[in-house]
Amino acid sequence: MENNTEELVLKETPKYSKGEVLESMSKIAIDMIMESNYKFYFYVLNTLKKHVTLGVPTAGVSLVNGSSDDIIDFCVNFYVNPNFYMDLDENKKLGLFVHEMLHIVNRHIISNKDYSDHQLFNIAADMCINQYIKKDDLPEGGIFIDDYIAKGMPLYKHESTNYYYNMLKELEDKHERGGSGGTLSGVDTQDAYDHHKKYRNEELHIHKSHDGWKITDKYGNEIIEAHRKALEEMLGATIDEIVKDAKNMGIVPAGLEALLDELYKPAPDFAWKRMLRLFANNSKKTYLKTTMKRRSKRYGTIPGIKIKRKQHLMVAIDTSGSVPDAELSKFFAEIYHIYRAGASITIVECDAAISKVWEYKGRAPKTITGRGGTSFDEPIELAKKLRPDGLIYFTDGECYPPQGDPNCRTMWVVTSSGESIEKMKEDGFKGIMAKMSE
Numbered sequence: 001m002e003n004n005t006e007e008l009v010l011k012e013t014p015k016y017s018k019g020e021v022l023e024s025m026s027k028i029a030i031d032m033i034m035e036s037n038y039k040f041y042f043y044v045l046n047t048l049k050k051h052v053t054l055g056v057p058t059a060g061v062s063l064v065n066g067s068s069d070d071i072i073d074f075c076v077n078f079y080v081n082p083n084f085y086m087d088l089d090e091n092k093k094l095g096l097f098v099h100e101m102l103h104i105v106n107r108h109i110i111s112n113k114d115y116s117d118h119q120l121f122n123i124a125a126d127m128c129i130n131q132y133i134k135k136d137d138l139p140e141g142g143i144f145i146d147d148y149i150a151k152g153m154p155l156y157k158h159e160s161t162n163y164y165y166n167m168l169k170e171l172e173d174k175h176e177r178g179g180s181g182g183t184l185s186g187v188d189t190q191d192a193y194d195h196h197k198k199y200r201n202e203e204l205h206i207h208k209s210h211d212g213w214k215i216t217d218k219y220g221n222e223i224i225e226a227h228r229k230a231l232e233e234m235l236g237a238t239i240d241e242i243v244k245d246a247k248n249m250g251i252v253p254a255g256l257e258a259l260l261d262e263l264y265k266p267a268p269d270f271a272w273k274r275m276l277r278l279f280a281n282n283s284k285k286t287y288l289k290t291t292m293k294r295r296s297k298r299y300g301t302i303p304g305i306k307i308k309r310k311q312h313l314m315v316a317i318d319t320s321g322s323v324p325d326a327e328l329s330k331f332f333a334e335i336y337h338i339y340r341a342g343a344s345i346t347i348v349e350c351d352a353a354i355s356k357v358w359e360y361k362g363r364a365p366k367t368i369t370g371r372g373g374t375s376f377d378e379p380i381e382l383a384k385k386l387r388p389d390g391l392i393y394f395t396d397g398e399c400y401p402p403q404g405d406p407n408c409r410t411m412w413v414v415t416s417s418g419e420s421i422e423k424m425k426e427d428g429f430k431g432i433m434a435k436m437s438e
């Protein structure tokens with residue numbers, strides 16, 4: 001996307017200052033809070049980095065690794081072309097925001113790669129999400145399910161993007177490739193097909209605004225598979241949290257909740273992830289903190305007690321060399337989730353001895369190269385000193401158990417190709433043990 005910046009800038013000059021655009025964008029954000037059905041999208045919008053740029057023809061979202069060096073820095077960008085955006089009516093600006101946020105919560109940025117026909121996916125994606133936006137708030141010429149239905153296409157409302165993709169595929173198969181039409185056989189779909197053909201045009205805004213749906217580094221270049229996977233999982237975890245919070249607040253718009261529930265069903269074979277989250281959650285301590293601000297209602301003058309939940313976890317990484325990068329990424333995607341849930345996390349890198357201790361701030365190391373030799377003893381000793389609420393040790397498990405006791409809850413996350421849990425227990429490892437799935 002950013003590769004095209006120069007070319008487009010030559011053709012177009014900004015008619016509005018960045019300040020004007022940003023001011024208008026904040027105004028729209030406030031409108032989102034005020035509108036009960038759009039409140040949810042305000043929380044999504046808040047997690048994005050906003051860019052005002054002529055590098056995109058209209059507006060769009062993309063998932064990027066915001067770092068240029070050896071680390072993963074999760075970042076979702078929201079791009080707005082100032083000339084396109086500022087010329088929209090106020091309610092259409094609002095609709096545009098909601099439209100883009102819906103693409104994010106429906107994971108269109110990452111799921112489009114699973115569909116062979118990207119252009120058809122663009123249409124299916126817009127057909128799915130535009131049902132949750134008031135028609136007046138959307139630009140004319142958008143994809144509306146009601147138009148298809150009016151032309152004779154039998155479609156259910158409030159279904160998944162996948163469903164609309166398959167139905168449109170059937171429509172095209174029937175009219176272009178002489179297919180039976182599946183569920184469309186015996187239905188007169190000629191008008192619907194003629195209507196549908198209009199959206200196949202490459203010049204349409206809908207296709208341009210979806211151009212950013214690929215995962216890249218911050219320069220728009222491709223990234224390695226392990227990073228892509230980690231970023232995808234981080235996006236999933238982030239949206240998961242937002243949806244959970246929004247549900248608790250009761251602000252998920254009617255109809256959308258069922259769609260999201262379907263989308264965010266937990267994967268069946270990730271027992272280790274569930275165990276890890278449970279472990280982190282159970283390590284929470286409740287701290288009682290006295291405060292002068294909140295006075296006890298009962299005694300009036302005595303300082304009130306504020307209950308503060310916080311949690312410090314130590315995460316030790318066995319860097320002895322037999323831990324695959326892909327699993328390290330998966331592991332850190334989970335650590336990111338725990339971090340976002342409010343834990344403070346100290347990372348300890350160790351092979352035969354500790355090489356590095358650092359505070360985790362949401363960024364994962366890209367790769368960890370070991371120098372061989374394994375011992376768990378130093379991190380265990382350090383845990384005794386730092387007194388974390390829990391110690392999570394990421395390792396292949398191929399070493400003697402530690403000599404000492406960390407004096408805190410301990411969990412061993414073992415790589416899929418590492419030692420078996422049974423053998424580790426036999427060898428005398430103590431604590432919770434979970435093996436990663438392939």
Ligand SMILES: [Zn+2]
Pocket residue numbers: 099103125126206209210
């Ligand atoms: Zn769209």
